[in-house]
Amino acid sequence: MQLEGKNVLITGGTRGIGKCMIQELVNGGVRHIAVIARDKQNLKQLSQDFEDVKFIRITGDVANIEVLREAAALIEDKWGHLDILINNAGIVSAGPLEDIQDEDLYDQVAVNITAVFLLTKYCIPLLKASKEAAILNISSGLGLLGMPFYAAYGSTKAAVRQFSDAMRRELAPFNISVTCSFPTATDTDMMEKFKGRVMDSPEFVAHRSIEGLLNKELHVIFGGEERLRENIMNFEAPKEFDKMVAQNYEDRKKASLGHKAV
Template structure:
């Protein structure tokens, strides 16, 4: 897939992995980018940093269905078609399930999953007008292996994985490729309150993710051979992985208590 001249819509593009993805897109010749984000100053900073880009902005929360309708309608009105949809926005609230607020549970599901499904629904008709369209969904390593104290977050990211497989097969006759990426812990604002170590850089994750998009890879998995082996073990002998994780149960619980980025 050639990105030069493509029209791209990205959620959560004003910071972190999303902003680094914009850097990669610009390197590949993209000049038309639509972004939905919550922070006015961050959106303004994007326009100042990427002077060559013709931005379409909608300030809003992807968990708000009206914001999703607005950005997709704006793309259709301004561009008439869309080449690439990147579902990147995400939030996390970790900790024991029975100690999480109802609001945090609902918001994680709304942003991490419902928004992905709904905005994809809105964008499919305009993606079909492209000669070479693609969707890039950002899941998580926790979408491959569910970890204690991340039950809600892991569930939403696992659902993104299944959604990606399902919608890829559904859109096959329309020749719309779908790539799903699974970042490991990444050094972004989302991880400020996490105690994770040896994190990937957002630049690395963005580069590999956009490369996967260009090459129409089905899955891009971060975390190296260890993640692949754990995923295999989780599928073939989950009780063995249970025992391994149980060895660090208390440490994992303590580390999760302050990890929140909503």
């Protein structure tokens, strides 16, 4: 798959991995990009940063169904079809489950997975109208491994993987590929609490994720050989993985406290 001339819709594209993916798209020849984001000023900044791109800017929260419907309607009106959908927006509220506010639990589900369901649903007719279409869903390494203190966040991201696999099989007859990306710790605003830790750069994550989409990879898993070994252990010997996680339980708990990015 080639990027040049494609019409793209991305959520959460004004900063972090999302904005870096826009740079990748532009480098590949994309000139029509629709972006859903909450910050109107950051959306305006995109037009200054990427002067050659004709943006459709949708200001709003992806948790709002009307915002998602409006985005699909605008794309149908202005472009007639969509070539690439990137479900990137995500939020996190970590810590012991009993200490997380109810609203934060609801919001993580609404943004991280319900919005992915709905926006994909609304965009399927637009993607079917493309000669060759693709969906890129951004999950998380925590969507592969159930880790303490990230039960809600990790569960929503695990749902993104399941959804991606199901939609790949459902949309295969229509020449629509689906790729799911699983970043580990990435140096973005969401990880501000962990400054000083070795993390992937958002540029690297964006590059590999877009590369995976173009190559029609099923999964793009970050974290190297160590993460692959953990995934295998978690599946084949979960009790052994439990023991490994338990060795630094208190450190994990302490690190999760205050980790909130919405």
